[in-house]
Amino acid sequence: MxxxxxxxxxxxxxxxxxxxxxxxxxxxxxxxxxxxxxxxxxxxxxxxxxxxxxxxxxxxxxxxxxxxxxxxxxxxxxxxxxxxxxxxxxxxxxxxxxxxxxxxxxxxxxxxxxxxxxxxxxxxxxxxxxxxxxxxxxxxxxxxxxxxxxxxxxxxxxxxxxxxMSPLDLGDRQPDVDERFEGERLDEARWWPFYTPHWSARDAAAARWSIGPGGLELRIDADTQPWAPDFDGDVRVSHLQTGQHSGAVGSELGQHRFRTGLRVREEQPEHRGWLVHHGVIEVRMAAVRHPDVMVAFWPIGFEERPDDCGELCVAEIFGQEVGEHAGLVGVGVKAQNDPRLRTDFEKIPVEGDLTDFHDYAVEWTPERVRFFVDGRWVKTVAQRIDYPVQLMLDVYEFPRADGTRDTAALPHVLRVERVRSFRAH
The missing domain is CATH 3.40.630.30 (Gcn5-related N-acetyltransferase (GNAT))
Incomplete structure (x- = not known):
């Protein structure tokens, strides 16, 4: 056995x-x-x-x-x-x-x-x-x-x-933030267009983005370089986050410590853009059908205290798991480095073409979090997460074993129509 x-x-x-x-x-x-x-x-x-x-x-x-x-x-x-x-x-x-x-x-x-x-x-x-x-x-x-x-x-x-297992009921609730990505520029009071740049550098971690009639597009192009090749290989990413907190150069203090041995390489200004503490967080976005690509929306702890670093994975979608009529959406809680949490994450089968727009949401209370796709309940995690989170929105291109890239498929584009948050009742 x-x-x-x-x-x-x-x-x-x-x-x-x-x-x-x-x-x-x-x-x-x-x-x-x-x-x-x-x-x-x-x-x-x-x-x-x-x-x-x-x-x-x-x-x-x-x-x-x-x-x-x-x-x-x-x-x-x-x-x-x-x-x-x-x-x-x-x-x-x-x-x-x-x-x-x-x-x-x-x-x-x-x-x-x-x-x-x-x-x-x-x-x-x-x-x-x-x-x-x-x-x-x-x-x-x-x-x-x-x-x-x-x-x-x-x-x-x-x-x-x-x-x-009741569906998400927003009723007559009004969002405290309703980001529609209108105009020509990002709202810099909310968004920080770099991927955890303290572990690399702003130039290397800068997002490729544009705003048009359909909302935001995050893009990986043919000339997009790996964001941190010495410790994350040939991973390429285009990413927005709504907060930034890290320490001085050489310190281990920084958000999203996704591996051991990380130290701050470039000091960053603190950015308190759009932080949420309980309530509903929702994104309307379209996935990418390609085996090298993942798109994700995962609020993480702002990490004023190092243990306050858990992740609410609202949607994590690998392109190799996106079919024409259905796909898998990863949802749940990831402990990361929060010793009070345990990872409770699973991939949920979802009907429909995930490269079309779908709504992905989390309803977060002091005692539990409930996850939804298109308003339909898909998972509950009964754990206590009681600190502010920042929003993390990204598209990744992962390296192939043979070192090649599918340049004919580029650019890889994550389309986002809106992001909203609602205060807790």
């Missing part, structure tokens, strides 16, 4: 009764009131198969490296009078502790979200089941109390976990 199994969800089938029997042990049912009878197991199997026919609920066999290892599903429920889906799962003991349940729940959440017919997913693990409670917390669920109710002839005390 591999150290990190490949997890799949397959529809529950007529031959899967053995999984119910394998999970029907005192150990596996300790938090559920004990084992069921053989008759109860057969009734449960029949129910799971009916779900498959009706579509009103769904049960899946969890497979790890092709082996059946447990089950997970969802079914209709309510929470505080609102329609919801309820979920539950199990993984057989020999496969526990390897991240299988975590990945299975992530896959299930994607299936529930794709339905789009109920915006709440709930789970009710027993209060004495630390593994399942931790799983809910890690998946972005919010704990909303606990209850004790009769269950299998006894009483079960359980926690109430709720995942809010």
């Amino acid at each position: 591999s150290a990190i199994p490949r997890v799949k969800l397959e529809p529950w089938g007529v031959d899967d009764l053995f999984l119910l029997e394998a999970a029907n042990t005192p150990e596996m049912t300790a938090h559920l009131g004990g084992p069921e009878t053989a008759e109860q197991l057969r009734a449960r199997q029949e129910k799971y198969l009916r779900w498959r026919e009706t579509g009103d609920a769904a049960m899946y066999r969890i497979e790890a490296d092709g082996d059946p290892v447990g089950g997970i599903g969802y079914w209709k429920s309510e929470h505080d009078g609102a329609p919801a889906w309820e979920t539950g799962w199990n993984v057989l003991p020999a496969w526990q502790g390897r991240g299988i349940a975590r990945e299975a729940l992530r896959l299930l959440i994607g299936k529930v979200a794709a339905r789009g017919d109920r915006s709440l997913l709930v789970a009710y693990p027993g209060v004495d089941n630390p593994a399942s409670n931790a799983l809910c917390r890690g998946a972005g669920f919010e704990q909303r109390g606990s209850l004790t109710e009769p269950w299998r002839g006894a009483e079960l005390t359980f926690n109430i976990w709720v995942l809010d």
Whole structure:
């Protein structure tokens, strides 16, 4: 078996009764009131198969490296009078502790979200089941109390976990900043047109940009040089950021310490352009379909204190993952060098041509961040990030192994129609 199994969800089938029997042990049912009878197991199997026919609920066999290892599903429920889906799962003991349940729940959440017919997913693990409670917390669920109710002839005390998958609702809210890139020049009070120049130099890290009727274009041209060849190879980038904070030449104090050993090479003036602390941040941009290219919008900590450096990755799109009718969008939290955070990042399948304009947004509260594509919820990260961030908007060209460049495809252009921020309620 591999150290990190490949997890799949397959529809529950007529031959899967053995999984119910394998999970029907005192150990596996300790938090559920004990084992069921053989008759109860057969009734449960029949129910799971009916779900498959009706579509009103769904049960899946969890497979790890092709082996059946447990089950997970969802079914209709309510929470505080609102329609919801309820979920539950199990993984057989020999496969526990390897991240299988975590990945299975992530896959299930994607299936529930794709339905789009109920915006709440709930789970009710027993209060004495630390593994399942931790799983809910890690998946972005919010704990909303606990209850004790009769269950299998006894009483079960359980926690109430709720995942809010409702769409982004800006309603009548007005943005505090609505950047439409009008006129002929960048608003220099907001934007700093250099890519972390303290690690290189402003001349080497300067953006190539233009503003036209469609908004901003960030561009990598045939004569664009690598921004820092001695420690970042032949990576080329065109980038705007809305803040700049770094130390004196020779110091290690500087934003986006993306590798060890970095020291300030060129002292920079402090720039407090457009800093955001909670609320909604949104960009409307178009990706680039090319295997050498990535576009991204990722607010990062302003880093007045070195630990305040986490990243809210609103959208990270590799050109090799952009098809004609769908693509992958990376979203989530990256710890970078913030010891209080853990990286929780994934690539979300998105329907449609990502080289057209799409809206990518994050709704950020003191306790969690929710991510959206075209207003549709795609991910929640339940972590606390409580410091100002600056906006980072960029297009990258990565080097090929053979050292060549696809000059016929140049320029690589990131098109941005608008960037907005809304204050927290």
